Amino acid sequence: MAVTGAILVLYLIAHMIGNLKVFLGRDDFNHYAHWLRTMGEPAVPYRTVLTIIEIVLTVAVILHMWSAVSLARRARRARPVRYAARPTTQEHRYATHVMRYGGVVILLFVIWHLLDLTFGAVNPKGGDAQPYDKIVADFAPSHWYITLFYIVAVVLVGFHLRHGLWSAFQTLGWGRQNRYRGLRLLADTVAAVIVLGFVSVPVLVTIGVVS
Amino acid sequence: MKLTLKIWRQKNADDPGRMVPYELDDVSPDMSFLEMLDVLNERLIVEGEDPVAFDHDCREGICGMCSLVIDGTPHGPQQATTTCQLHMRHFKDGDVITIEPWRAAAFPVIKDLVVDRSAFDRIIQAGGYVSAPTGSAPEAASIPVPQADAHAAFDAATCIGCGACVAACPNASAMLFTAAKITHLGLMPQGQPERYGRVTAMVAQMDAEGFGGCTNTGECTAVCPKGIPFETISRLNADLLKATRKAS
Amino acid sequence: MSTVNLFTDGEPIRDTKAPEGPVEQRWDKRRFGGKLVNPANRRKLSVIVVGTGLAGGSAAATLGELGYHVKSFCYQDSPRRAHSIAAQGGINAAKNYRNDGDSIQRLFYDTVKGGDYRSRESNVYRLAQVSVEIIDQCVAQGVPFAREYGGLLDTRSFGGVQVSRTFYARGQTGQQLLLGAYQALERQVAAGTVEMFTRHEMLELIIVDGAARGIVARDMVTGEIETHTADAVVLASGGYGNVFFLSTNAKGCNVTATWRAHRKGALFANPCYTQIHPTCIPQSGDHQSKLTLMSESLRNDGRVWVPVAKGDKRDPREIPEDERDYYLERIYPSFGNLVPRDIASRAAKNVCDEGRGVGPGGLGVYLDFADAIQRLGRKAVADKYGNLFEMYERITGEDPFEVPMRIYPAVHYTMGGLWVDYDLQSTIPGLFVIGEANFSDHGANRLGASALMQGLADGYFVLPNTISDYLAKGPFPKVGDDHEAVVEARESVTGRIERLLSIDGDRTPDSFHRELGALMWEYCGMERTDEGLRKAIDRIRELREEFWTRVKVPGENEELNQALEKAGRIADFFELAELMCIDALHRTESCGGHFRAESQTPDGEALRDDEHFAYVAAWEYTGDAPVLHKENLEYENVKMVQRSYK
Known part of the structure; x- marks a missing residue:
């Protein structure tokens, strides 16, 4: 859990730094998106490094989920009869109690996110548009609900990380x-x-700072 | 005061069990929680009913025998207090109190509120000791122990093995109990030779007993009547990682 | 009624195992003189150990390490829960780490004197010798004793002795020592040398051809009556303070194991010697189920007082200085609040008897820290006593920083027990008795921090060395489950249980226990009189009869039945209570924890009668009037003197 979580956290940090390039302008951002695919060239063919990263991430996500599911199943086996009284929690950190539900919501978000920006399947601009345009289209004021969903999901990721990171230190x-x-x-x-x-990113797009 | 008690009644391990309500008048705020149950049992016996079975012994908070989940919290609402030292002044007239046994597959119910905690003994058997046969000891003063280590070891060693950590854990994990012994012995020079073998064996036994896994929720420490520090779990993890590296 | 009808005199008894010669050489001589068992033969020999406290736990572990096949029994759900765990103060050892003049000789002397010259010199000297090894052993197990900054072991002075010889682990020394023994025991369970039987209660002793060969035990979960046989039986089942119902003992502590052995022929020595601890939290009402002890150290800074006027119900803070009676300081100007346990306890009883007690039922005296808080500051007092103040507040709901504490004496320890010789063997061959369950080392009064010492001395070092002399005669012929003696023992147990279940009366077991306890506390407690004891004996007999006709035990045997467990224990307490009163009645002197109102100095202090009572009273069970066997106590190394604390 801690190891796969750590891989995902490192990825998130890199991903976030990349996202922020959106503020440098359309060309910089598109160039960055292109570089992701050409990374490692000419030593290795086009998209090799990115594919490796994608594979590592996919494996990490699967292992992370597998650990979570087996922990949850083990927990259920370890307490076959539940308490009649609602267990009062002594540990008052919200993040601690939403790891499993939060994880599921985050997974759904990631799927939508990939369909949206990687494959473009659900993007208003379609799959062939430039990355910068896809983002701007997504978070345009008229698509405020996409922005809202995105923000909610990211905040959930934050809660997940808050306990996840701390828990990893402990583990x-x-x-x-x-x-x-x-x-x-x-x-x-x-x-x-x-x-x-x-x-x-979405907030600034929505209020029109990035367009 | 007048109370309504909803108590888990289960005739034996095979009985599915159910919650049964009882009305109790004239509860004095000076009674301990167990004395309140004594009063109920005295009445039940005279009325020809089966009294409520619950574990208890020293009634001064140190033997670790008492074990009730009161309104969803092991050992009840007062922190750092065992059920036997919980007093009725923490409740008020008209309260409805739910009383359940520790709930864990590794702690099967024997009767009513009594559970079998022998899994803890087996975890200790797996390695929770220093192999020092009687008579083989060196002079006591020959091994100094830094005072800070002795203090930290004591903080872990004060575990009474009641099982509240398991009862409170959303995963029903026995991590805090196991970690307390690992930490106690791991901090003492006497515990060093067997340190890494101990952690591996005790964790394996803990898993074999059917306890859940630790997800660092911290519920265990919060309900622990002796306030066993959360860091003991991290110390166990550190030792376990090191043991794994040593083994590979 | 004269004492003549209550008991008869028998032949004197003598310890034949202690070697002759200088007291400091006897333990060496005995170990050399005793027979040994070849390591290869040990696994063919089996030993039953009943109880897993400091004595039983350490004995079972050590016998297992030696290679014997051990069967260990406890009534709790784990051997770690035995009541030794509740001991707070510490453990004495003559290490002389402080260079303050301590020695084995001094610990020996203090213990004999503290016991008011009613213990056996050979045993006490050996206890002092072995004390040194106990600390080594416990440290090697990883017991987290208190340490100095330099990492060396810390000690403190305890119980009014002049040297710092008490090793401690905060206020939980008993817990840490017991867990050390428990872990050693579980190690042997894992090694396969010890078979552990938890939630099992011994209900009868099996005797074959005059020797102890096994026990009958009830599985407290299934109710099954099991018989277990072995080559020797060790009882480490603790004391009988719960005969008073309210005591500092755990609720489950009982006399059944030793009483059953007594009924089968083991002599019971000095049953009237009970220790009453002065600083316990008083009873808060009729619902009270046990009493909680608070460390005696509180008397170092707290001042004990009661109102001058009878029945003064004012808030203590509103009672002016001149209307308070600091009675210990008044009566004992030189020792003041620090007089020994028995004296402080009796003084509290006296002022309460005068109607000046405070709190519910007028059974309490104030222990006031107002002066200490003013003198030392709140913080200093909190540093010293903070955890005790918290414990007090948890139980009473009162903050000792604001309102004076209330304290009252409570039964704490019983010095009497089954009679044993120097080998810790009872009068039944093959039956050994260790720890609080025997009578051996504390005489008429136990010193602070000596109970842990004795329990571990017996279990780790004495018994494992002495039992081999007996076991060397074995293995004894195997005893089958169908052996006449085994069948008879099992049938007597089932018969008794059936009888208890069939009475179906209208009173609960606890109601009888409370009534018996109140009787004992009144007449056989802190102060005993001829008249009171006779009255008590009559009442106990009546009550016992009532018990056997009116007790109601619900449910059946074949289940976890806590009411049945209690009823069986109470039935034995009734018989013990009578013997305690007879012993107290026959001993017309005062000594240690036994105070006869008729035998006191003009100042009201305990007055011994060495000419007539320098003996151990060992009682033989007959089913009718018990027979008294006297073991004369001879003092070659310590001179008997009268205690004085004025």
């Missing part, structure tokens, strides 16, 4: 009483930066 054995404050802060900061980074 990797770094947690100590005198470090928890720092680790919490680190997890919260990374989550917040990622959320802000991702959210900034």
Whole structure:
């Protein structure tokens, strides 16, 4: 869980930095999108590195989900009879309790996101448009509901990361009483930066700063 | 005060069990929670009914025998307190209180609120000790232990093995219990020679007993009557990683 | 009624196992003189150990390590829960790490004196010798004892002795030592040398050809009556303080194992010696199920007082200084609030008897920290006693920083128990008794931090060395389940259970236990009189009869039946209670925890009668009036003197 999660977090950071290129203008962004495919050339053929990244990510996502599902199944086996009284939670961090549901919603979002911007299947501009145009079209004020869905999903990713990161520190054995404050802060900061980074694009498109 | 108790009644391991309501008058706020149940049981016996079976022994918060989930929280609403030390002044007249046993596949119900926690003993058997046969000990003062380590070891060693951590965990994981012993012995110089074998064996036993996996929710620490620190779990993880590396 | 009808005199009894010669050489001599068992033969020999506290847990683990086949029994769901776990203070050992003049000789002397010269010199000397090894053993197991900054073991002075010889692990020394023994035990369970039987209660001893060969136990989950046989039986089943119903013992502590052995011929020694601890949280009402002890250290800074006027119901904070009676400081100007346990307890009882007690039922005295808070500051008091104040508040709902604590004495430990010789063997061959269950080391009063020492001394070091002398005669002929003695023992158990279940009366087991406890506390508690004890014996007999006609035990045997468990234990407590009163009645002197109002100094202190009572009273069960066997106590190394704390 922690290892696959870490791969996905690193990817998210890279993805977010790439997204921010949208603010450098249409050409820069399209160029960046193109570079993703030519990365590693001429040492390796077109799209080799990107394909490797895609495979790694797909495997990471599958393993991450598989771990989550097996943990959940194990949890169900470990408590066959549930409590009659609603268990009162002592641990008051929202993020902790929405990992599994949040994960499912995030998965749905990722599927839509791929159909939208990678394959263009559900993009208003269609699959053949330039990446920059696809984004602008998606988050145009008239498509405010897409923006809203995107933001909600990214915030969920943030919550997922908030507990996920912190939990990974604990699983990797770094947690100590005198470090928890720092680790919490680190997890919260990374989550917040990622959320802000991702959210900034649609918001600025919607209000017309990027067009 | 007057209370309504909804208590899990289950005749034996094979009985499916059910919640049964009981009305109780004249509960004094000075009673402990278990004394309140004593009063109910005295009445049930005289009325010819089967009294409610529940585990308890020292009634001073140290033996770890008492084990009730009260309104969804193991050991009830007061933090850092076992059920036997919980007093009725934390409840008010007219309250409806739900009382259930620890719920975990690894802790099967024996009767009513009594569960079988022998899985914990087997986790200790797997390696929760220092192999120091009687008579083989070196002079006590020959191995100094830094005071800070002794303190941290004690904080973990204070676990009473009640199982509230399992009961509270959404995954029914026994991680905090296991981690407390790993941490206690892992911090003492005496525990070093067997340190990595111990963590591997104890975790394997924990899994074999059918407990759930740890997802670091922290519910365990929050309900622990002895406040076993959450860091013990991370220390276990660190030792387990190191053990895995050593093995490969 | 004269005492003549209550008991008869029998032949004197003697410990034949302690070697002659200088006391410091006896343990070496005994170990050398005793027979050994060849390691290869040990696995052919089996030993049953009943109880898994400090004594039983450490004994079972050690016997397992030696290679014997051990069967260990406890009534709790895990051996880790035995009541040794509740001991707070610490464990004594003559290490002399402080260089403050301690030695084996001094620990020996303090223990004999503390026991008011009613213990056996040979045993106590060995206890002091072995104390040193216990600390080594526990440290090697990883017990997290308190440490100095330099990493070395910390010690403190405890229970009024002048040297710092008490090792401790915060206020949970018993817990940490027990977990050490428990882990050693579980290690042997994993190794296959120890078979563990949890939720099993011993209900009868099996004797074949005069020797202890097994037990009858009830599986408390299924109700099955099982018989277990072995080459020797060790009882480590603890004390009998619960005869008083309210005590600091765990709810399940009971006398059944030792009482059943007593009925089968083991002599019961000094049953009247009970220790009453002065600083417990008082009873809050009729619903009270147990009493909680708070560390005696509170008396270092707290001042004990009651109102001068009888029945003064004012808020303690509104009672002016001149209307308070700091009675310990008044009566004992030199020791003040720090007088020994028995004296502080009795003084509290006296002021409450005068009608000046405070709190529910007038059974309590104030322990006031107002002066200490003013003198040392709130923070310093919190640092020292914070956890105790929290515990008090959790139970009473009162904050000791604001309102004076209320305390009252409670039964805490029983020095009496089955009579054993130097080998810890009872008068039944093959039946060994260790820890609080035997009578051996504390005389008439136990010193603070000595119970843990004795339990572990017996279990780790004494018994495993002495039992081999007996086992070397084995393996004994195998005893089958169909052996006459086994069948008879099992039938007596099932018969008793059937009888309890068939009475179907109208009173709960607990209601009898409470009534018996109240009787014992009134007449056989802190202060005993000829008249009171006689009255108590009559009442106990009546109550016992009523019990056997009116008790209601619901349910059946073949299930987890906690009411049935209780009823069986109470039935034995009734018989023990009578013997305790007879013992207290016959011992017309005062000594240690046994105070006879008729035997006191002009100042009201306990007055021993060494000329007539320097003996162990070992009682033989007859079914009718018990027979008294006296073991004379001879003091060659310690001179008997009168205690004084004025």
